Amino acid sequence: LTGSALLSQGALLVLAPALPGVAAKTKAWLTGRRGAPVLQLYRDLGRLWGKGVVYSTTTTWMFRLAPVVGVVTPLLAGLLLPLNGDAAVLGFAGDFVAFAGLLALGRFALVLAALDTGSSFEGMGASREATFASLVEPALFISFVVLALATGQQSLSGMLGAAGGPGSSWRTAATSLAMVAVSLFFVLLAEASRVPVDDPATHLELTMIHEVAVLDHSGPDLALLLYGGALRMALFAALLVGVLMPRAELPAPLMLAVQIGGSILVAVAVGVVESSMARLRLSRVPQFLVAASVLASLGAILQLLG
Amino acid sequence: MIVERLADLLLLLVLLSGFLILGTTRLTTCIRAVAVQGGLLGLLPLALNPQWSVHTIGLALGTILVKAIVLPSFLTWAIREAAVRREVEPRVGYMASLLLGIIAVAVAGALAARLPMVGEHPVLLVTTSLSCVIMGLLVLATRAKALLQVVGYLVLENGIYVFGLTSMDRVPFLVEIGVLLDVFVGVFIMGIVVFHINREFDSLDSARLTELKD
DSSP states (O other), X not given: OOHXXXXXXXXXXXXXXXXXXXXXXXXXXXXXXXXXXXXXXXXXXXXXXXXXOOOOTTOOHHHHHHHHHHHHHHHHHHHHSOTTSSOOSSOOTTHHHHXXXXXXXXXXXXXXXXXXXXXXXXXXHHHHHHHHHHHHHHHHHHHXXXXXXXXXXXXXXHHHSSSSOHHHHHHHSHHHHHHHHHHHHHHHHXXXXXXXXXXXXXOOTTTOSXXXXXXXXXXXXXXXXXXXXXXXXXXXXXXXXXXXOOOXXXXXXXXXXXXXXXXXXXXXXXXXXXXXXXXXXXXXXXXXXXXXXXXXXXXXXXXHHO | OHHHHHHHHHHHHHHHHHHHXXXXXXXXXXXXXXXXXXXXXXXXXXXXXXXXXHXXXXXXXXXXXXXXXXXXXXXXXXXXXHXXXXXXXXXXXXXXXXXHHHHHHHHHHHHHHHOGGGGGSOHHHHHHHHHHHHHHHHHHHHXXXXXXXXXXXXXXXXXXXXXXHTTTXXXXXXXXXXXXXXXXXXXXXXXXXXXXHHHHHSOOBGGGGGGOOO
């Protein structure tokens, strides 16, 4: 447990809500609009935190629990990522399974809460959320397998941190790591519910995925869910930066700066994607997600061929 | 070393364009992907043989001319003439095609590692060639549009071409030219057939070939 690890965890907590803002600003700028300020989500969170909560009479404790689980699980998952580029707060062999499992648990709670409301729209949102999550997971796991093969390490600290480090494996496994990076970017777009999988700006119940599942939450509960979503995006951005940037050779303070700067660049890339393409038709989304798995598998095959 | 990396990159892009053909819903994207694949295959001999001879350069130029320029524009022309711009209409879905494609690459990789001739060539070369052949067969067998079967045949031919590159130093370039001519003639005939189907039945669906009577 080092100071820089704790510092980077703190940076994750504080800076995560800025990432959706950066993506939205990039999108607005590229489409010739002024757009909301980058720090808009902080204001929204503050505003929502001060509001009261309305609970439907049909809901149970599950509905109240879900927002808390939705924030706690990405926080715990964040402890497993080596955000400072060196080593994570927690790390053990096979912790990438725990990483994926924690994020899946958060989604599971959200899906249950959506079903708990008894609303047919939310049930639809829950079903879509669960379907697409099940297609994202193979891509994530195969990406981890490629990272494990490329670095010979079994924990996230080893795969992305100083111990194994993509820094050295980029020289030997550049093609498969590039495949993994693209695949993880697709996974990020799906996990953070961004275009082309989902559109965070839409409010038409028939087409939304993530937004419809949180439709009944209000006040601090909604604030927690929004914050949890921002954390999720930050985690996947950190994962992507960890794969792309060989940070092990850099001095410690610079590594954190590279992590933050890289995450912002990922958010800009998300904004560029959003402004350059439309949301996919729902029936085409699985195709997109399977393409992510295919890219990761191609990376694994290349890695196994040597 | 760098040259070998470049060849690997080209082969990888060839594979990815194959996946694009399997996963896309649009005919024009398919044709563009085949054109890109042809261009990449044209650059491949240059990347594989660092000492460029007249033969290598001629082969590269000829391949790019035929596979990346002439044939795709021929296919585009066929689309325009036959007025088909609809979706690909696969008999096997896009997701299943993509998954079959990745299985094809895995099988091709396993086979390529076992072939005795691999030693002197990059494993990826043989893998790419075998996977292109399987992907081409997949497109040939699962797409309803006659035009896409031409695309599938082209992908298959590209696979055979890549396999031919493994023995480029031993076999004279006549073989390569023969392959190119083969493709050209094949597509030419199939283009005529496509028109014929289109004129007779007002459709490019090859399932309706069974309605032909003499």
